[in-house]
Amino acid sequence: MGETFPALLSQALLAGALVTVKVAAGSLAIAIALGLALAAILVLTRNRFAHGLIRLYVEALRNVPSLTFLFLLYFGLAAVGVKLSSTVAAIAGLGLIGGAVCVDIFRSGFRSVPDGQCEAAASVGLSPVTAFRLIVLPQGLRLALPSIGNYAISLLKDTSLVAAIAAPEVMFNARQLVNETFQTALIYGCAAVVYLVLTTAVAQSVLLVERRLELR
């Protein structure tokens, strides 16, 4: 091991940051897609069975600790012969947990669109699906954006959990380096800074999008 400590540290954190970003982006995409689709179903249909299933999914994933669910996905599935890589398990796990959060965010966004908007859409002869797509969706997304931004930031922080299933992200790499060098304060301090940079970047981009979408 001829490398200097600063080189090791920056290497570990940089490589970790890449995995963190990958896990966060992947799970955010899954969470948003799942949340949007299920919220649309909740708003558009009165099918009790569909509502029940979605409710079950939301309640189950919201009331099981994330770590438990990640272990179940990674170790539990492995035990019955389905072996996921730690990164895939991390993305799938956080994505499914996030989907449950996003369903409610999007649904309350859609619900906050005033009734009159839908009445006007119905009165001109738009079908419910078209009215949803053209009138409710664009307005509801705008209303949901701040909450989605908050969720994205908390998701980014929650990616540190997946260190527990050995996904080589920032915290996992940091801890390994701590075990090798015992530079605890310095390493975890630098890890904190990496998270701070990432979350600030997310917060700023959300603000940017919000400003872009603001109704003039």
Place this chain on the structure above:
Amino acid sequence: MSNDILLEVENLSKSFGSLKVLNSVSFSLRRGERLALIGPSGSGKSTCLRAINYLEPPSEGEIRLDGRVIGRRSDGKQMSDREMAPQRAEIGMVFQHFHLWPHLTVRDNVALQPRKVRGVKDADANKLALTLLSKVHLAHKADEAPQRLSGGQQQRVAIARALAQQPKVLLFDEPTSALDPELVSEVLNVIKELAAEGRAMVLVTHEIAFAREVADRIIFMDGGRIIEEGDAKTVLDHPTSPRLRQFLASLTLGENAHG
């Protein structure tokens, strides 16, 4: 059933729990006729209007437009919103609070229906929107966001949006009640111009002078029932029921009080 009749409302009733807000209301509208529904708040006139396009599905009764039953299948069951959409497209509705779509420009608010419901090509829909916006004297606002317009202008855009449907009948639900007093006349003038074209319309309004001027016929409602109906001037000048006399007197008092 004469071919002269455009819209028929038969024994319309609506209950919210034990509260009967509409009690067996019947009337009809001839082609080109202007009908005003007047009455005190809570008399059921708005509910009645909203029942015509099933935004407020009636509990009982039947509505026919051009002889076709609205909102119910041949087996009498209520249609889904999807089934009802083509019927609603034939009925233009102007709301008290406009309900323009804030994420679309004024032009797109008007052009959306032709484009998405009637399959009109984009260019033609835009042209139609501009024509209708000039009709309500707002062509110069086509590219604005609706919320940058005054209430009176927003309501005129809403009227253009309803006209873009090429509806068989226009329904106005208290179109000036949400407006500042100085903005009322610009909206009433546009409605008068439409009336002069011989469009069939049903108006729910508090503007009695306007109703007298525009409507051929007036229906006075109270407590969910039709109390009195007839030729506009007769009903307003020679009310027979004590309830209508009282209502008209209270309005005059109000006007005097406001100077």
